Amino acid sequence: xxxxxxxxxLKYASITAITICFVFPIYWMLLTSIKPNEAIxxxxxxxxxxxxTMDNYRGILTDGxxxxxxxxxxxxxxxxxxxxxxxxxxxxxxxxxxxFKGSRFVMMLFLSTxxxxxxxxxxxxxxxxxxxxxxxxxxxxxxxxxxxxxxxSVWILKGFFDTISKSLEEAAYIDGCSKGRTLIQVILPLxxxxxxxxxxxxxxxxxxxxxxGLTLVNKTGxxxxxSGIAMTYLGExxxxxxxxxxxAVGAAVPILIIFIxxxxxxxxxxxxxxxxx
Amino acid sequence: MxxxxxxxxxxxxxxxxxxxxxxxxxxxPVFVVIGMSFYHYNLLDMNNITWNNFANYRxxxxxxxxxxxxxxxxxxxxxxVVSQFFIGLGVAxxxxxxxxxxxxxFRSLLFLPWTIxxxxxxVTWMFIFQPQYGIVNYLLNLGDYSVLGSPKTAMVGVVIxxxxxxxxxxMIMLLSGLQTVPEDLKEAAEIDGATGLQKFLCITVPCIMPxxxxxxxxxxxxxFQMFVLFFTMTGGGPVRATTTLPLYTYETAFSGFNLGxxxxxxxxxxxxxxxxxxxxxxxxxxxxVEY
Numbered sequence: 001x002x003x004x005x006x007x008x009x010l011k012y013a014s015i016t017a018i019t020i021c022f023v024f025p026i027y028w029m030l031l032t033s034i035k036p037n038e039a040i041x042x043x044x045x046x047x048x049x050x051x052x053t054m055d056n057y058r059g060i061l062t063d064g065x066x067x068x069x070x071x072x073x074x075x076x077x078x079x080x081x082x083x084x085x086x087x088x089x090x091x092x093x094x095x096x097x098x099x100f101k102g103s104r105f106v107m108m109l110f111l112s113t114x115x116x117x118x119x120x121x122x123x124x125x126x127x128x129x130x131x132x133x134x135x136x137x138x139x140x141x142x143x144x145x146x147x148x149x150x151x152x153s154v155w156i157l158k159g160f161f162d163t164i165s166k167s168l169e170e171a172a173y174i175d176g177c178s179k180g181r182t183l184i185q186v187i188l189p190l191x192x193x194x195x196x197x198x199x200x201x202x203x204x205x206x207x208x209x210x211x212x213g214l215t216l217v218n219k220t221g222x223x224x225x226x227s228g229i230a231m232t233y234l235g236e237x238x239x240x241x242x243x244x245x246x247x248a249v250g251a252a253v254p255i256l257i258i259f260i261x262x263x264x265x266x267x268x269x270x271x272x273x274x275x276x277x
Numbered sequence: 278m279x280x281x282x283x284x285x286x287x288x289x290x291x292x293x294x295x296x297x298x299x300x301x302x303x304x305x306p307v308f309v310v311i312g313m314s315f316y317h318y319n320l321l322d323m324n325n326i327t328w329n330n331f332a333n334y335r336x337x338x339x340x341x342x343x344x345x346x347x348x349x350x351x352x353x354x355x356x357x358v359v360s361q362f363f364i365g366l367g368v369a370x371x372x373x374x375x376x377x378x379x380x381x382x383f384r385s386l387l388f389l390p391w392t393i394x395x396x397x398x399x400v401t402w403m404f405i406f407q408p409q410y411g412i413v414n415y416l417l418n419l420g421d422y423s424v425l426g427s428p429k430t431a432m433v434g435v436v437i438x439x440x441x442x443x444x445x446x447x448m449i450m451l452l453s454g455l456q457t458v459p460e461d462l463k464e465a466a467e468i469d470g471a472t473g474l475q476k477f478l479c480i481t482v483p484c485i486m487p488x489x490x491x492x493x494x495x496x497x498x499x500x501f502q503m504f505v506l507f508f509t510m511t512g513g514g515p516v517r518a519t520t521t522l523p524l525y526t527y528e529t530a531f532s533g534f535n536l537g538x539x540x541x542x543x544x545x546x547x548x549x550x551x552x553x554x555x556x557x558x559x560x561x562x563x564x565x566v567e568y
Binding site: 011014015018022026028087088091097106110115118120123125128130144146151180204208226227234245251252 | 285287288290291292294295296298299301302303304305306307309310313318323364368371372374376377383385386387388389390392393394395396397400401402404405407409410412415441444445446449450453498501502504505508509522523526527530531536539540543544546547550551554
């Protein structure tokens with residue numbers, strides 16, 4: 001009996017310690033963003049807010065750059081999500097329902113493209129976009145980000161389509177429903193969780209993007225959040241940490257909120273890809 | 278040739294958009310980059326392209342820095358993947374035990390770092406490791422020693438921030454793997470008098486092997502590509518102590534303006550990853566069990 005209580009104490013102690021270690025940096029980021037500058041540079045550090053200020057947020061909101069980065073990021077991520085969803089739904093449905101010679105090969109090819117180092121592709125893409133005049137455009141960023149998200153999205157959605165019985169379509173065809181209408185009106189409503197999971201996944205991937213935003217864009221007005229923050233607020237020696245942290249919180253908040261409300265779908269999407277087969 | 282079948286145009290139409298997209302943004306670029314690696318290709322003079330008789334590849338293999346960079350990349354990848362795997366597995370096992378109350382809350386809290394964008398991860402940890410008023414120096418009493426500014430510890434700093442961001446995904450994947458382990462098998466083993474460790478090694482491990490294979494391979498491949506943390510936190514320094522493959526490729530191609538050599542490095546990297554993942558898949562597949 002005694003051995004059991006010790007074991008369970010140990011369990012709770014270790015899981016609590018690990019959780020604190022993993023949550024603390026987020027707390028620290030939030031806290032720093034509302035500290036006045038004197039408090040940030042103080043030793044010993046203040047672990048609870050003593051004086052809270054919104055100055056850092058006011059600072060980044062009025063500097064005429066942060067909001068531009070934000071707008072660009074919302075546009076790129078939004079369009080990327082839409083494009084990825086449309087392409088992934090169509091391709092995944094096809095992979096799930098039709099077998100043809102080499103369909104497995106095409107599917108594997110799809111998945112293996114994830115392995116190609118982005119940096120290697122970047123050299124070619126930079127060259128191609130330069131010649132096509134696509135540098136500094138949303139199109140370039142959306143294309144690059146959708147490519148990152150597409151292979152996994154197809155794989156996740158295929159899993160969801162696979163769970164739906166084929167008899168549904170057969171019944172719809174007998175009723176005189178066309179193939180396209182069957183997909184849209186009969187099948188799609190049944191894979192709503194999958195669509196949500198894939199939408200969240202591709203939004204996250206494009207919201208995160210740093211590499212493409214850094215290289216395919218070189219005008220401040222076209223920068224997205226991650227590369228914009230790195231190029232604007234991180235100077236050579238002196239950092240205004242309060243503002244950097246406020247910008248960081250601003251970049252992290254949308255995903256945090258999405259996660260808090262929709263974590264079930266997000267996790268379902270992520271694990272579906274790995275656990276199936 | 279085989280049986281004659283009507284082409285299923287509906288199926289073709291469904292596939293065309295996605296295939297076209299990946300062709301334009303991945304398949305063609307791969308061929309373009311292979312092509313570029315054989316030419317003299319300068320970023321500042323992109324219209325003057327000449328065949329240079331494998332000079333790019335010769336330059337890469339003669340460059341001692343390339344080998345060192347490769348070594349550092351391996352150290353980073355191994356450090357990050359191994360630590361997050363063991364932390365992730367430990368946490369997943371804890372979260373999978375039925376007697377633990379509040380499992381959902383712990384799981385949600387532990388998953389939070391994964392939702393933080395990589396750049397934000399980088400700046401947050403830079404602040405935590407800040408030499409004068411950073412929290413790590415204060416707690417460990419390091420004075421104004423700069424963790425990220427010293428060749429000996431810079432890599433450790435980056436690995437810690439990478440593990441912080443990536444462990445949650447590893448944990449959630451392993452947890453979902455653990456939940457597929459059939460309960461009755463464990464019970465049967467218990468009746469036969471198996472110890473906890475025996476149950477873990479003989480039942481749990483073989484059952485989660487496919488998941489382990491997928492998550493570790495994905496993690497290795499994606500960490501080979503880690504760019505944002507190095508670029509932001511250390512810029513590859515101090516004295517190149519954290520210059521890994523992506524950064525080296527980037528520097529060569531974009532700061533050094535040598536797109537040709539950058540392409541050659543990229544091609545070597547691609548070839549290495551393809552060979553590696555084929556072998557990795559073969560080796561680990563041998564240990565899988567099917568139910």
